[in-house]
Amino acid sequence: MLRRIRVHVAYDGTDFHGWQVQPGLVTIQGTLQDVVSDIEGSPVLVMASGRTDAGVHALEQVAAFTISNPIPLDNLRKAMNRLLPPSIRILRVCLVHEGFHPRYDAIAKTYEYRIWRGESCPPFEWRYLHHHPYPLRDAEMMDAAPLLEGEHDFSAFAASDERDEAGLSKVRTIYSSRIEKRGELLVYRVRGSGFLKHMVRNIAGTLLEVGKGNLTNDGLRAVVESRDRKLAGPTAPAKGLFLISVEYPEDS
Amino acid sequence: MLRRIRVHVAYDGTDFHGWQVQPGLVTIQGTLQDVVSDIEGSPVLVMASGRTDAGVHALEQVAAFTISNPIPLDNLRKAMNRLLPPSIRILRVCLVHEGFHPRYDAIAKTYEYRIWRGESCPPFEWRYLHHHPYPLRDAEMMDAAPLLEGEHDFSAFAASDERDEAGLSKVRTIYSSRIEKRGELLVYRVRGSGFLKHMVRNIAGTLLEVGKGNLTNDGLRAVVESRDRKLAGPTAPAKGLFLISVEYPEDS
Numbered sequence: 001m002l003r004r005i006r007v008h009v010a011y012d013g014t015d016f017h018g019w020q021v022q023p024g025l026v027t028i029q030g031t032l033q034d035v036v037s038d039i040e041g042s043p044v045l046v047m048a049s050g051r052t053d054a055g056v057h058a059l060e061q062v063a064a065f066t067i068s069n070p071i072p073l074d075n076l077r078k079a080m081n082r083l084l085p086p087s088i089r090i091l092r093v094c095l096v097h098e099g100f101h102p103r104y105d106a107i108a109k110t111y112e113y114r115i116w117r118g119e120s121c122p123p124f125e126w127r128y129l130h131h132h133p134y135p136l137r138d139a140e141m142m143d144a145a146p147l148l149e150g151e152h153d154f155s156a157f158a159a160s161d162e163r164d165e166a167g168l169s170k171v172r173t174i175y176s177s178r179i180e181k182r183g184e185l186l187v188y189r190v191r192g193s194g195f196l197k198h199m200v201r202n203i204a205g206t207l208l209e210v211g212k213g214n215l216t217n218d219g220l221r222a223v224v225e226s227r228d229r230k231l232a233g234p235t236a237p238a239k240g241l242f243l244i245s246v247e248y249p250e251d252s
Numbered sequence: 253m254l255r256r257i258r259v260h261v262a263y264d265g266t267d268f269h270g271w272q273v274q275p276g277l278v279t280i281q282g283t284l285q286d287v288v289s290d291i292e293g294s295p296v297l298v299m300a301s302g303r304t305d306a307g308v309h310a311l312e313q314v315a316a317f318t319i320s321n322p323i324p325l326d327n328l329r330k331a332m333n334r335l336l337p338p339s340i341r342i343l344r345v346c347l348v349h350e351g352f353h354p355r356y357d358a359i360a361k362t363y364e365y366r367i368w369r370g371e372s373c374p375p376f377e378w379r380y381l382h383h384h385p386y387p388l389r390d391a392e393m394m395d396a397a398p399l400l401e402g403e404h405d406f407s408a409f410a411a412s413d414e415r416d417e418a419g420l421s422k423v424r425t426i427y428s429s430r431i432e433k434r435g436e437l438l439v440y441r442v443r444g445s446g447f448l449k450h451m452v453r454n455i456a457g458t459l460l461e462v463g464k465g466n467l468t469n470d471g472l473r474a475v476v477e478s479r480d481r482k483l484a485g486p487t488a489p490a491k492g493l494f495l496i497s498v499e500y501p502e503d504s
Binding site: 010011012057078081086087088089090091119120121122123124126127128 | 262263264309330333338339340341342343371372373374375376378379380
């Protein structure tokens with residue numbers, strides 16, 4: 001009997017070329033597919049709630065696959081963790097209905113972008129932080145972040161190379177967009193209905209422009225309204241970005 | 253004018269073949285010497301409070317070198333951090349008297365050995381923990397740890413290959429030896445006058461034997477008294493070990 005399985009996965013993206021399988025490169029999807037295919041004894045496709053870029057981390061990504069191997073779920077989790085490298089961990093495994101799709105069924109996602117302001121970045125943390133040891137007007141950044149909340153066309157924050165999605169709507173809803181200070185750490189946390197390619201990193205890069213004094217709150221509003229990628233800030237480095245969680249309707 | 257400089261260094265030992273320079277291998281000492289020699293414009297020897305093994309980390313190692321370059325200390329720290337890889341960070345730089353020796357002047361050192369007991373090791377922490385997802389009698393380990401306090405001949409916990417120190421005393425004083433539980437983490441913290449090669453890892457490996465029920469408190473006392481390396485537990489893996497701090501007399 002075929003079973004549809006949902007897995008919750010944490011990973012350190014440092015040594016991977018992102019989520020998506022690419023010939024000749026080590027990716028999260030490729031590594032997971034190898035392990036699940038090994039357990040199943042035949043090739044298995046593993047889909048996620050969305051691709052993460054090279055270097056981006058996940059505290060809790062959600063993926064799904066279909067297998068016929070009757071292995072109990074708890075043993076499946078243990079077997080996967082035994083076969084996977086230590087930088088990818090399966091947190092939870094559960095059975096879902098056969099039509100479950102981790103991307104199309106997701107109703108919200110939360111990301112964090114982490115900026116380290118200290119002069120020196122701790123040697124155990126540099127893989128997980130964007131190091132910015134220069135002055136930042138953090139009060140202005142904290143004021144600006146919530147301006148992105150609501151339903152907007154986020155074309156100004158879409159990857160400029162996003163050709164494959166040309167013609168598709170760039171309208172998304174951000175439920176919450178806040179910056180929090182935790183000592184030397186500045187954490188941008190954003191929860192939304194969905195995100196365009198590079199969108200969170202482009203927003204983080206734009207909020208950094210606010211922090212540097214290059215953009216006012218009115219300027220940020222104008223960037224959103226312009227839908228012009230060239231007016232927003234640069235894409236912030238991948239290693240500061242964490243996918244925190246993916247939400248689904250209660251019954252899926 | 254020659255200046256004797258003391259630096260406090262943090263490092264992630266994962267990608268280094270330990271502290272000591274070895275031909276053809278990347279080491280902490282070698283990396284620091286390259287950077288200081290680069291700043292000085294001629295070869296400089298960098299000495300530490302002690303060697304750390306391959307894979308061992310340091311929250312605060314102490315090293316020293318002598319240079320003639322008149323660069324202000326604060327700029328020296330910044331220059332070193334700019335030239336060093338992100339896995340080695342200079343925390344502090346200070347001027348010391350010309351005879352300062354980071355090893356012989358040290359009066360105490362503190363190490364921590366970190367054991368992760370959870371079934372799954374967080375993907376962002378595996379480089380810094382010994383993962384032991386099996387039952388451990390932690391109360392017995394916590395009772396046993398202080399038995400090592402005091403002045404003892406620690407031959408039973410010395411590296412079996414420690415030929416170069418044959419004939420030298422293996423007597424050391426441990427001021428404090430305690431195990432603490434922090435959630436899934438078991439932390440063995442030891443402060444002493446000095447430590448033999450592999451000594452903390454051998455003690456950690458022996459305390460793990462206590463936790464597994466293979467050794468009683470009386471048995472541990474007998475191991476210490478035996479001075480026989482074969483009676484102690486195996487050497488615990490390097491990646492769980494952190495050099496926490498090195499202490500010097502107030503005036504050095």
